[in-house]
Amino acid sequence: MKDSIVKELENLIGEDWVIDDERLMEDYLSDETPSPVRPEADRDVILVKPKNSQEISEILKYANRKSISVVPRGAGTGLCGAAVPVQSSIILSMERLNDLIEVDEDNFTMTCQAGVTLEDILERVRESETLFFPPHPGDEGAQVGGLVVENAGGARAVKYGVLRNYVRGMEVVLPTGEITSLGGKVIKNNTGLDLMHLLIGSEGTLGIVSRVTLRLYPEPQASVSLIVPFEGRHEAIGTVPQILKQGMIPLAMEYMERDLVEKSAEHIGKKWPVREGDAYLYLVLTGQDKDSLYSKCERINETCDSRGSQDVLVAERRKDEEKILDIRSNIYTALEPESADILDVTVPITEIGRLLDEIDSIAEEHDLDIPVYGHAGDGNLHPHIRLKDGRKPSNMERIKDEIYEKTIDLGGVITGEHGIGKTRVKNLPQALDDHQISLMKKIKKVFDPNNILNPKTVVDIDED
Numbered sequence: 001m002k003d004s005i006v007k008e009l010e011n012l013i014g015e016d017w018v019i020d021d022e023r024l025m026e027d028y029l030s031d032e033t034p035s036p037v038r039p040e041a042d043r044d045v046i047l048v049k050p051k052n053s054q055e056i057s058e059i060l061k062y063a064n065r066k067s068i069s070v071v072p073r074g075a076g077t078g079l080c081g082a083a084v085p086v087q088s089s090i091i092l093s094m095e096r097l098n099d100l101i102e103v104d105e106d107n108f109t110m111t112c113q114a115g116v117t118l119e120d121i122l123e124r125v126r127e128s129e130t131l132f133f134p135p136h137p138g139d140e141g142a143q144v145g146g147l148v149v150e151n152a153g154g155a156r157a158v159k160y161g162v163l164r165n166y167v168r169g170m171e172v173v174l175p176t177g178e179i180t181s182l183g184g185k186v187i188k189n190n191t192g193l194d195l196m197h198l199l200i201g202s203e204g205t206l207g208i209v210s211r212v213t214l215r216l217y218p219e220p221q222a223s224v225s226l227i228v229p230f231e232g233r234h235e236a237i238g239t240v241p242q243i244l245k246q247g248m249i250p251l252a253m254e255y256m257e258r259d260l261v262e263k264s265a266e267h268i269g270k271k272w273p274v275r276e277g278d279a280y281l282y283l284v285l286t287g288q289d290k291d292s293l294y295s296k297c298e299r300i301n302e303t304c305d306s307r308g309s310q311d312v313l314v315a316e317r318r319k320d321e322e323k324i325l326d327i328r329s330n331i332y333t334a335l336e337p338e339s340a341d342i343l344d345v346t347v348p349i350t351e352i353g354r355l356l357d358e359i360d361s362i363a364e365e366h367d368l369d370i371p372v373y374g375h376a377g378d379g380n381l382h383p384h385i386r387l388k389d390g391r392k393p394s395n396m397e398r399i400k401d402e403i404y405e406k407t408i409d410l411g412g413v414i415t416g417e418h419g420i421g422k423t424r425v426k427n428l429p430q431a432l433d434d435h436q437i438s439l440m441k442k443i444k445k446v447f448d449p450n451n452i453l454n455p456k457t458v459v460d461i462d463e464d
């Protein structure tokens with residue numbers, strides 16, 4: 001049976017691009033979800049590497065005829081098992097769709113195939129010296145298709161928003177194989193129901209994104225990073241709305257504690273540059289000239305000072321700014337080997353301090369360690385549930401439920417950026433009411449009547 005499927009797929013896209021040797025597929029069976037919670041992959045899979053939307057369309061039409069699941073695969077940096085095949089499947093890798101098609105400087109857009117990486121995009125805008133792509137979800141290896149369907153966020157979402165805010169247009173191959181274009185380069189578009197925004201954040205369940213047009217911004221002429229130390233978390237977190245209320249919207253505004261930044265710095269062979277304080281706000285400010293940026297820094301300094309901050313570290317040279325960003329970005333990688341799971345709960349910014357306290361109480365009650373850091377400017381926090389004696393805590397699901405419950409009580413959501421994927425499908429009823437889940441399932445059935453595209457992700461329509 002498998003041999004005949006391989007043959008048919010080879011006829012569609014060429015034999016070099018259909019792989020069924022298990023040894024060559026190992027890297028495609030998992031993602032970056034911490035191993036204690038990562039779904040187990042079904043190894044009865046065939047890997048295909050189409051080169052364009054036409055070939056993707058042929059594969060999907062064939063998969064519908066034969067009722068075979070298809071799991072789209074970007075770079076595999078996802079954190080909720082969304083790209084892991086959990087039943088016999090065709091894994092459809094987007095790696096060959098890696099053409100950066102066009103940078104349109106006058107319309108401030110970039111159009112690329114979905115397999116182009118964030119690193120490629122950042123390099124291309126850097127080369128232009130006039131353009132800027134602000135968002136920075138932590139792993140630059142992620143592909144634009146993966147970033148869009150995960151509606152990725154990251155540290156630099158405070159000023160311009162998450163990935164959704166950058167998508168102007170896309171080409172999609174629908175689960176039944178039709179190819180369609182949504183949006184374009186336009187800024188305004190009210191033409192009917194917004195299918196493009198339904199596809200954004202759909203986690204590979206409603207269509208395969210093959211091409212994306214992204215919005216760009218003018219390159220800021222000046223940038224400065226500040227680290228503001230405080231004695232305690234409530235002084236630090238309480239300062240966030242005060243800064244924003246003054247009309248100063250930083251590109252990034254992060255919250256971190258001393259033990260975590262020191263651990264991360266050590267992990268990458270660097271030294272955390274601040275001696276004072278245990279709780280930090282890390283801000284990145286950008287603007288079109290240095291003088292106005294300095295005056296913003298002064299006002300921020302005054303606001304922080306009035307709330308008990310200590311000496312602010314100002315980093316202006318690109319090298320120094322990159323060092324701080326590097327230490328911040330690597331908190332995740334430093335903690336990952338000791339983590340049983342990593343959450344991305346999100347609350348209104350005024351509730352961050354309260355959620356941090358609640359998580360501390362939950363950790364204490366279960367005799368666990370749950371370090372937390374995150375995006376203070378948008379309320380998105382990352383609690384890492386640590387392994388206990390080297391193993392996943394036995395009551396892990398209960399601990400997560402308790403954290404989710406407190407988050408929801410504070411007006412928050414269970415995921416602000418990593419998505420539902422496969423690991424959180426069971427948590428959806430805690431976060432959404434029956435009407436919402438039922439509508440999502442109906443939408444899935446409309447797009448994908450045979451349920452072939454990434455089943456058991458976001459919603460599980462098999463369970464009905």
Ligand SMILES: Cc1cc2nc3c(=O)[nH]c(=O)nc-3n(C[C@H](O)[C@H](O)[C@H](O)COP(=O)(O)OP(=O)(O)OC[C@H]3O[C@@H](n4cnc5c(N)ncnc54)[C@H](O)[C@@H]3O)c2cc1C
Nearest residue numbers: 074075076077078082138143145146147152153154204209
């Ligand atoms: C160190 C590290 C830091 C991270 N930091 C952040 C962060 O700050 N913010 C954040 O939001 N995320 C972060 N992530 C998570 C991850 O990078 C994002 O979720 C990213 O969007 C995944 O992209 P990917 O190409 O790796 O997709 P994959 O993991 O390969 O796939 C993710 C989902 O998208 C689907 N998919 C992939 N490509 C397509 C396509 N072209 N069409 C349709 N479906 C597709 C897959 O089927 C799967 O369901 C981080 C991950 C790591 C490892």
